[in-house]
Structure formats: C-alpha cells, structure tokens
Amino acid sequence: MSAGPEQTLVHIPRLRRYARLLTGDASRADDLVQDTLERACHKWSLWRPGVDGSGLRGWLFSLMHNLYLNQVRDQLHDRQASDIEGTDEPSHDPFAHTPERLDLEQALARLNPLLREVVLLVCVEELTYAETASLLGIPIGTVMSRLSRGREHLRHLTEGGTEARSGPRLKIVT
C-alpha cells in the first residue's frame, strides 16, 4: 500500500476553501495551500495517523494555521504593531467606525485573524471545540472565548450597531 503524501490530494479542495476564507484572496489562498502542501511533504515522516485523533486533514489544517500565523505576524511587524492579540483592541475597534452594515464577507475580512480562524474551523469546517483546540494548540477555554468574541464582532459588523434590532425571531428547529 502506498501511503505517501499523495493522500493529501483529496484534501486540497477543503484546504483551498479554508484558505480563501482566511485570506479573502484567491491567489494568496492558493499560495498558502501550496506552502502547506510543500511543508506537509517535507515533514511527511513526522505525520502519524491518528496520533492526536485528528487525522491527515487536521494535520494539514494545523500546518496551514502555522504558516498563516507567520504571515500575519510578518504583516504586523511591517506595520509595527506589537501583538496579534491586540489587533482587535480599540485601535482596531470594529464597533467604532461602522456607519454602514457590512456583508458577511467584508465583516469576516475585518475580523482579527485569531478570531477568524476559530470561527471558520467551528462553523465551516465543523470541527468540535476540542478538535479546534488541538489543531490550534490552545486550551479549549480560549477556543470558546475567541469564538464568542468572533461571533459578536461579526454580528456587530453586519448588523451595523449595538442597538437592539427587530428582526425575525429565533426559529427552533427540532
């Protein structure tokens, strides 16, 4: 049985979608996927199926996460910002200057990258909180707090303010 890096082939479509949502740009996204695949091949001998229960896909996503974080840190460095964690603090306060409502895509692009990752892994990749924590290498409590902050930021960006809004009521789906 061959069990080499060609197994990664079937994961490429999902990696591409995730990268596009992460970067908001098709060619940057494919560059990120390409870097991820090259890294996976380079580090192939380090991958052990099922070691952390997340499988090959999880491993590829965690490689992509590391590469993406490096990119984001480089960008911050260029802008002389000190800390990724701080980028959604008041200097980048999403609530401060949002006269208009953004669509979801624009709102996602404004989200702090760390929050964006958690929101995407949970909502789009449909990972469990524990899988997300393991993939990102953070405690589950941090996953929950980033998810909560991410969702609230998106909500305020797309709903255009903090005031209560009258909209359709919650539908309970049983």
Place this chain on the structure above:
Amino acid sequence: MNPVKPTPPSEAELHAWVDGQLDPGRTGAVTDWLLQHPADAERVQSWQSQRQGLQAMQRGVLDEPIPLALARAIRPQPRRYGLQGLVAGLLLATGFAGGWWWGPGLSQPADQRAALPGFVQEARVAHAVYVPEKRHPVEVGAQEQAHLVQWLSRRLGTPVKSPDLQAEHFFLMGGRLLPGRDGKPRALFMYEDGGGQRVTLLVSALDAELSTEAGAAFRFAHVGSTETFYWVEGRLGYALSGDLPREQLARLADAVYRQLP
C-alpha cells in the same frame, strides 16, 4: 413566572447549542431558556445565520478542479516511489495546455454534473451498467490480455494499455469496447479486488480542442456512492470510477498514472 427557575445557560452552552455540540441532556433546558429570553435568542439566531452564511461562502471551490501547481506541490518522499509518476504525468500534462489554469474565470458552473466532459459521463454510465453484471462483466477476459490491449489500441487508433493494479490488490478482469456519443469507440477496463469490489477505467481518445479544454487538472466527481477520478493525458482522457473512498481511488489513480505509456 415559571414554577421552576431554569438554570441560565452559560455563554459556552449557547454557542454549543448553535454548533450542535451541546450535551443532549442540556438541549431542552437551553431551548426553553431561549424561548423565554428574546435577547439571548436574538444573539443565538444571529450566530446561526452567520454559521449558514459562512458555510455558503466559497463553497464552489470544493468542486473546482485542483490546479496543477497545487498537485505538483505534492512531492514524493525520497524513500518512496509514491507520486513520481503522478508528478511526471502532471508535468507532461502542462505541455499541451499553455495556460493550465482553466480559462479566464475562477468559478465553475454550479451544476457540476452538467460540467463533466462527455467521456466522464460515459464512464459513469458504463460503470453503473457493467459493474453489477454477473455473467458478462467484460467482453474479453484478462486471460487474453495481450489480445485485448491490441484490439482496443487498434480501435481507438492510439496505444492504450491496461494498467497493473495488483500492488493495490485489484486484478484485471478484462475489458470491452464501448460506443462513445461522438460515434468513436471507447475502451473500458474492469478490475476486481478479493472482496468483489470493482473499479472501471474508461479511456477515450479526445479531439485536440477538448483535450486542451478538459485537461491539465485532476478532478473528482461523485454521484451517489460512485467516485470518479479523471484527467487528460496527451490526447487521451481517463476516468477511473469506483464505489470506494476517495482516498483509495486516488491511490489507484496514482498507480494508473505511473503506468501510462
């Protein structure tokens, strides 16, 4: 007021409710809470629609062919022979398609089936018709392999071969000649593993125009439980179909690729 005051759900429980990750024992209580607390319900509803909106974004990428630059990024391990053939094949495939990125637009038609090249649709039909066949799954059996390959090569007007998939535990049963929609013949090879699982490989000679258009990318298609992995190499289109997990079919496709003439 309720006779029993419900325990307010934690923030984490509200998220888990949205994500379907709530402990089933708490679902009823959280749902009741939301019905009675419109402010929380409104937040939760907003998260739900975010979730749906995010899931819909870029979904089309999942059905797009894999760009060659990405498939090529997958390098074999030095110790393995794994993907050499695949990579070499991809490099060859770039030869005829100057711009391997499929055309000007990035988006693919929403209906993937409608976008399948004709030979892939033919492959899927042939797979569905002949795989369940008990008495006559093939026209010429594997015991006459040399004759089969000669015959099909002659009819297609180009050398074809029946790849050896024994390393993947699939054995050639034989093959048959099929009519294509364009009136030209197609070659179909059938393989079976020890468990009776069958895969088919359809080989089709393509017009130059079609081979450029359809070529230079690996693509998957699946309808029902049947996966098809297809690509174009030179003037031939290949479609490997099987009711197998995609990973396994990809390994078989890799094995086919390695043995292309």
